[in-house]
Amino acid sequence: MSDEATIALVTGANKGIGRAVAERFAQLGMTVLVGARDLAKGAEAAAGIRAAGGVAHPIALDVTDPRGVTAAAEEITGRFGRLDVLVNNAGIAGELGAQSPGSTQLDGVRAVFETNLFGVVTVIEAALPLLRRSFAARIVNVSSGTASMTWTTDATCYLSRIPAAVGYPVSKAALNMLTVQYAKALSREGILVNAVAPGACATDFAKGLPYRSTRTAADGAAIVVRLATLGRECPTGGFFDDNGKVPW
Template identity: 75%
Template sequence: MNESRIALVTGANRGIGRAVADRLAGLGTTVLIGARSPERGVDAAEKIRAAGGTAYAIGLDVTDERSVAAAAGEIGERFGRLDVLVNNAGIAGDPAGQVAGAARLDGIRAVFETNLFGVVAVTEAMLPLLRRSARARIVNVSSGTSSMGWTTDATHYLSRVPGSLGYPVSKAALNMLTVQYAKSLAADGILVNAIAPGACDTDFARGLGVELTRTAEDGAAIVVRLATLGRDCPTGGFFDDDGKVPF
């Protein structure tokens, strides 16, 4: 069995997911690049290996149950276990279809399919592998836009972001999903947390209507911290660089 930590990062071929993969590989973790596009996954893995890390591409569409099952099977065959799962894959959806009074349910459902149900699908499929780890961690990439505390605080910039019925709501649901998994998996020693990466300048975030003041590498820092902390790691929380984020 491979003695290095094994981490799967979904949506890892670009943006925050790629930055997480780079950081984990730099710490000696064997990183599995989950990507819908096989070519982009292979390219990302090759670049990490060229930089001295260990990485492999895993074809993975979080909205496709057969793809998820195949990925879990491949990881089980090749590596025997999983130590870290970073549920990073997400979509913003069409902002125009998430405006009150002009909402398109098909578009909102698509956002939830990836941002919430995709996390359930991947987590459920990977649980048997995570249970084989002596120190398993799950980190769900959420968003500050999901925080009721921040979005209702007149002094916080997120309170001035226009309302949206899809993306922030899906991430708020992800936060509660995180809590429920943390409660359910505590007896297994699997720690589960959500993170707010901040307003990072990535292809994904440019349509969210917020000022982008951070890099993908900045956003990856809290993910990697929670993925690599020892027994003092919390569980069932929502965190950013400065500590707990108000739900």
């Protein structure tokens, strides 16, 4: 990175892991753009980061709204001129009852994919001109351990005992492949793209899970921050958690 402050955009950053990532970025001296569907909630989160001594700005960003995403990219262009780090954190679990094999409701599944997969495509495509102006751009996609086909088919892994769903875990598995495709396409330009499994954390997002987690949002944010801040040794096209590579 250059001597200028790193410009980082985090989607879904008003709470949970996204906010923890934004807070840590600010602690590291980055200028953080707090992406949120609700601008008022984004402004509240940004104000909290500033109160702690960081530099943060809210930005209205609904990843399922292409026009809104384009407007956000234009705002970043006008105010900052470039983007160094993009964290695609915004995601939804969706209505789990609509994702059960045998009683699947396609509208519910499509809603999950709109945010967790197509929303990521929309944001990356809009952000690419800005990322290309960076000295060493990084994209981190927040995936899930449930996307690992190795883990979810391993009887010794707790993920294999989670009820089957055709929405959330499938959308995250697709996100992993999307990560690989962008990594392949952008590596020659020095833009590195990785996916992370932050683990189940005790956040609002995890309230519907059939098990309790003692991990905090900050715990989940750690691997995101690590992949976003590594230097030349940073890999690309991989899937990682706290312990290293996650099996596909």
